[in-house]
Amino acid sequence: MYKKLLGLIITALLPVFAVAQSQQNVSISVSATVSGTIEMITINTVDFDDIEQEGSVIRVDPIFGERSGKMVARGTPNAEFRVDYIRERELVNLDGEGIIFFNYEVAGNRIDDQETAELLDQDIRDLQFNEEGEFYFWIGGTIDMSDVNPGSYQGEFTIEIEYI
Amino acid sequence: MILIFKHIKKAFIALLLIGFSVNSSHSQDIEFGQYGTYTIELEDIGLEDLVFQGPINSGSGIHEVELIDSKVLSIIGVKYLDVDVDITADGKLYLDGDPSYDTDPERSIPFTLDAAFANNGENNVSASKPIGIANTPSMISGTARFPILSRRQQPPGPPPTPPTGDFDQSLVNETAYLYFYGQIDVGNVVAGSYRGTITVTVEYR
Numbered sequence: 001m002y003k004k005l006l007g008l009i010i011t012a013l014l015p016v017f018a019v020a021q022s023q024q025n026v027s028i029s030v031s032a033t034v035s036g037t038i039e040m041i042t043i044n045t046v047d048f049d050d051i052e053q054e055g056s057v058i059r060v061d062p063i064f065g066e067r068s069g070k071m072v073a074r075g076t077p078n079a080e081f082r083v084d085y086i087r088e089r090e091l092v093n094l095d096g097e098g099i100i101f102f103n104y105e106v107a108g109n110r111i112d113d114q115e116t117a118e119l120l121d122q123d124i125r126d127l128q129f130n131e132e133g134e135f136y137f138w139i140g141g142t143i144d145m146s147d148v149n150p151g152s153y154q155g156e157f158t159i160e161i162e163y164i
Numbered sequence: 165m166i167l168i169f170k171h172i173k174k175a176f177i178a179l180l181l182i183g184f185s186v187n188s189s190h191s192q193d194i195e196f197g198q199y200g201t202y203t204i205e206l207e208d209i210g211l212e213d214l215v216f217q218g219p220i221n222s223g224s225g226i227h228e229v230e231l232i233d234s235k236v237l238s239i240i241g242v243k244y245l246d247v248d249v250d251i252t253a254d255g256k257l258y259l260d261g262d263p264s265y266d267t268d269p270e271r272s273i274p275f276t277l278d279a280a281f282a283n284n285g286e287n288n289v290s291a292s293k294p295i296g297i298a299n300t301p302s303m304i305s306g307t308a309r310f311p312i313l314s315r316r317q318q319p320p321g322p323p324p325t326p327p328t329g330d331f332d333q334s335l336v337n338e339t340a341y342l343y344f345y346g347q348i349d350v351g352n353v354v355a356g357s358y359r360g361t362i363t364v365t366v367e368y369r
Contacts, residue, residue, distance in 0.1 A: 026363075
């Protein structure tokens, strides 16, 4: 009788162990990219000393001008970033009265080659660091010298870079 | 007398057996999936993984993927049947996906997973119901059980036709949806790519 009972219980349990369920797995990747800081290094400043003047306007070409300023931005390799800069800045006369306006022109390139740089002439541009995490800028611009007091003028150039 | 006793003993054992079988069955919960060969499919919808969009800077704190932007999986199976969904993941994203950074707070980012499901036949987060997820720093886990197609407070329909040579499961299939979203808490970590994995298993109840 007990053997029968045991047999019944085992029979009752069998389907539980003989399960053949259909089962599916999927793996989902979760990701986030943490950007590092961006460093801006000035390599050359814009050089207007003894520049030849055509009419009242002095111009330094950011792509073909030898006198253009040069900066390099260092950030996260291959990361995209946005750049913005103020087009017109005031330069003040260190020797006396008078201000002049400098209209900036900026060119950029992922490689250290000025002549193949692209003029960044839109208000905000989306760009990308190269594989070494670098991006190069050349800075030029124009100054209207038609109504300028003699003196030494100085101002600053501000370029904003942020990761997208 | 001995004969009567034997009968009583048999009756007693029979009663015991009935009692045992009543206790071991859970109301009328019939697990059809155990006896059939119904298939179930779990598919990845959309190309992108669960990505926390940038810019994410070191020390910037909470970043969130909301329910509306969830990573979506679809479950295709017999609409009458219940499925068990099992979800596991590491409680952190690791720099370059390397779990050996588990104890390195500069190379790991705490991750909190949220999940939901929709079983009304539509891929629609507004009709989704949350799945309870236990989030701990070391492990994320959660389970859910629901019919592929909600019964909407109605009694369950007829059991599915047992699979035979003439059975066409596609006629009784429906699609349910799983949604995955959540948060990361970015501390002072080194720059780079952080990754983790969520493993999702579905099977018929």
